[in-house]
Amino acid sequence: MKVGPLNIPIKEDFSLKSILDFEKTPLNIFLAVSVLTMLAMFAIGVITYLIHGHHAYGVTREHPWGLLIAVYIFFVVSSTGFCIVGSLGDVFGFKRFEMISKRAIFGSIVTIMAGFAVIAFEIGHPVRMMIYNVLTPGLTSAIWWMGTLYGLYLTFMIVEFYFLLNDDMKRAKIFGLTGLLVGLAAHSNLGGVFGFLNARTISNGVYYPTYFILTAFITGIYLSFIVMGFRYKLNFDDKVKDLLEGLAKIQGLLIAILFFFMTWKLLTDMYGGMPNRADVAHHMLHTAPFWAEVIFAMLIPFLVILKDFGKSPKLMFFASLIGMVGIFFMRYNLVHDTQVKPLQMMKLTEYQLPPEWVEYFPSATEIMISLGGLGLCILLYYVGTKAFNLDATH
Amino acid sequence: MARYGMALDYKNCINCKACEVACKEENGVELGAEKHRIWVGGNNPEGQWPFLDIASAAFMPSQCQHCEDAPCQEVCPTNATYYDENHVVRVDSDKCILCSYCMNACPYDARYVDDRTMTVDKCTFCSDTRLARGETTTACQNTCPTKVRTFGDLDDPNSEISELLRTREHFSLKSHLGTNPKLFYLT
Ligand code: SF4
Numbered sequence: 001m002k003v004g005p006l007n008i009p010i011k012e013d014f015s016l017k018s019i020l021d022f023e024k025t026p027l028n029i030f031l032a033v034s035v036l037t038m039l040a041m042f043a044i045g046v047i048t049y050l051i052h053g054h055h056a057y058g059v060t061r062e063h064p065w066g067l068l069i070a071v072y073i074f075f076v077v078s079s080t081g082f083c084i085v086g087s088l089g090d091v092f093g094f095k096r097f098e099m100i101s102k103r104a105i106f107g108s109i110v111t112i113m114a115g116f117a118v119i120a121f122e123i124g125h126p127v128r129m130m131i132y133n134v135l136t137p138g139l140t141s142a143i144w145w146m147g148t149l150y151g152l153y154l155t156f157m158i159v160e161f162y163f164l165l166n167d168d169m170k171r172a173k174i175f176g177l178t179g180l181l182v183g184l185a186a187h188s189n190l191g192g193v194f195g196f197l198n199a200r201t202i203s204n205g206v207y208y209p210t211y212f213i214l215t216a217f218i219t220g221i222y223l224s225f226i227v228m229g230f231r232y233k234l235n236f237d238d239k240v241k242d243l244l245e246g247l248a249k250i251q252g253l254l255i256a257i258l259f260f261f262m263t264w265k266l267l268t269d270m271y272g273g274m275p276n277r278a279d280v281a282h283h284m285l286h287t288a289p290f291w292a293e294v295i296f297a298m299l300i301p302f303l304v305i306l307k308d309f310g311k312s313p314k315l316m317f318f319a320s321l322i323g324m325v326g327i328f329f330m331r332y333n334l335v336h337d338t339q340v341k342p343l344q345m346m347k348l349t350e351y352q353l354p355p356e357w358v359e360y361f362p363s364a365t366e367i368m369i370s371l372g373g374l375g376l377c378i379l380l381y382y383v384g385t386k387a388f389n390l391d392a393t394h
Numbered sequence: 395m396a397r398y399g400m401a402l403d404y405k406n407c408i409n410c411k412a413c414e415v416a417c418k419e420e421n422g423v424e425l426g427a428e429k430h431r432i433w434v435g436g437n438n439p440e441g442q443w444p445f446l447d448i449a450s451a452a453f454m455p456s457q458c459q460h461c462e463d464a465p466c467q468e469v470c471p472t473n474a475t476y477y478d479e480n481h482v483v484r485v486d487s488d489k490c491i492l493c494s495y496c497m498n499a500c501p502y503d504a505r506y507v508d509d510r511t512m513t514v515d516k517c518t519f520c521s522d523t524r525l526a527r528g529e530t531t532t533a534c535q536n537t538c539p540t541k542v543r544t545f546g547d548l549d550d551p552n553s554e555i556s557e558l559l560r561t562r563e564h565f566s567l568k569s570h571l572g573t574n575p576k577l578f579y580l581t
């Protein structure tokens with residue numbers, strides 16, 4: 001360990017060379033090429049956006065939020081999830097989970113940064129946002145609270161990570177707890193962004209703010225399996241197995257709760273008789289992304305856990321990869337289904353019936369920027385593993 | 395200081411769309427079908443021939459309702475959307491960050507993106523144009539051949555709109571959402 005600027009312990013051999021120096025297995029090379037491709041896509045996407053503005057996106061007046069909002073949510077949910085998993089050990093003192101704390105907290109930092117990188121190209125004027133968020137804050141706006149709290153949260157996470165690196169567990173705990181609380185507040189406000197919309201009955205209400213916290217925890221556990229899987233190349237020792245078994249058991253419980261939540265949400269949506277809610281719920285049930293969400297994010301991992309109560313960490317690693325695909329659809333569906341019902345202002349295109357459902361499909365630019373966010377996230381994480389010791393040291 | 399609203403005698407609307415054109419012209423609204431501050435809505439007649447329900451086939455001009463409790467204002471993170479001194483809901487394009495939250499929150503589909511400023515735009519009751527010049531009517535009202543629209547101060551008991559609302563039955567759109575619209579449809 002050498003001590004970098006500001007007393008940050010950095011790995012002895014950290015340099016550009018150490019970053020480029022990885023085992024040249026086919027999988028590693030494939031990953032490296034994929035990340036570079038995604039970063040190139042990010043650059044192309046951003047340039048296209050800077051030239052054409054929102055015309056480069058598939059968003060419309062009727063469907064103003066598109067893929068980038070979904071991907072932003074995907075990343076910040078991942079961040080909150082990592083933060084919750086990281087807190088199990090170093091905030092709440094569950095010894096079994098301590099060995100993942102540092103890695104998870106670092107994960108929470110890189111995922112939220114990727115989220116910010118993506119949202120910066122969805123919001124029309126990100127710099128103006130930072131100025132007027134302070135000068136004329138809209139305190140009744142869930143977006144204001146969400147943005148401001150997430151900014152604070154990132155600061156706390158960075159400070160916590162700093163103390164973790166320095167093995168200052170007492171201070172790490174204080175900042176960890178504060179960061180966790182701010183993060184949970186920020187995250188439920190993100191759910192509130194949808195929950196406050198009384199124009200969109202399908203999303204209106206308390207469901208999303210609470211559900212966001214639950215699904216964040218679930219996402220955090222999937223991601224923990226993924227990062228631990230890569231860290232140990234799927235050769236887990238007993239300590240890691242014990243940690244992962246614990247996480248898998250929690251995951252089983254959480255997914256069961258999610259099944260319960262979703263079932264009741266759908267039942268009340270479909271049979272509660274609220275105008276514009278029941279028909280949207282029925283419509284949802286007939287779309288492929290909804291079933292992708294249920295099967296990938298919930299069903300497959302749940303069955304894997306039930307198989308032997310979480311004792312197959314390797315299988316869980318693959319189930320978690322599938323789970324994250326499902327989590328992506330979960331975010332996409334949330335954004336799309338909120339807007340899918342036309343507002344029925346009797347607008348007619350001459351000689352045409354009003355559309356029954358609002359159509360949206362992401363443009364190539366949106367897809368490139370989204371994949372770029374993923375590339376950025378993986379790159380930052382990889383550089384982190386080269387620069388810092390993310391394993392538990394005590 | 396006024397509290398502006400508009401009454402629409404919508405059954406007189408003949409769907410000539412002169413108001414849509416006048417609004418674009420007066421306020422320099424961008425061209426393109428998606429970029430509209432106001433529109434004439436229509437209901438296709440219900441029922442099957444020959445039992446068509448002719449009464450259901452009314453035209454319904456609409457626009458921003460200038461809600462007294464405007465969801466678009468509540469959700470705006472930078473207070474770019476605000477109530478001006480005449481209770482008109484306006485957007486300050488210097489503060490708008492184009493987060494599009496208001497477009498999602500407005501129950502009336504009244505907002506769109508102005509690509510020239512990359513901010514959200516909507517009906518202003520001609521505040522920047524005709525009212526600023528001291529006129530007392532909006533462009534859409536002024537041009538309407540069948541006098542569907544009556545614009546005026548709801549706080550002034552002697553205004554034409556106050557008189558209309560006192561003497562004619564009226565309703566407002568999606569009033570169950572608690573937005574308290576200031577657009578009134580006369581029946
Ligand atoms: S109609 Fe829509 S844009 Fe107009 S004030 Fe109401 S919520 Fe805002």
Ligand code: SF4
Pocket residue numbers: 466469470471472473474475485489490491492493494495496497514
């Ligand atoms: S798009 Fe502009 S006016 Fe609308 S909520 Fe965002 S900042 Fe406010």
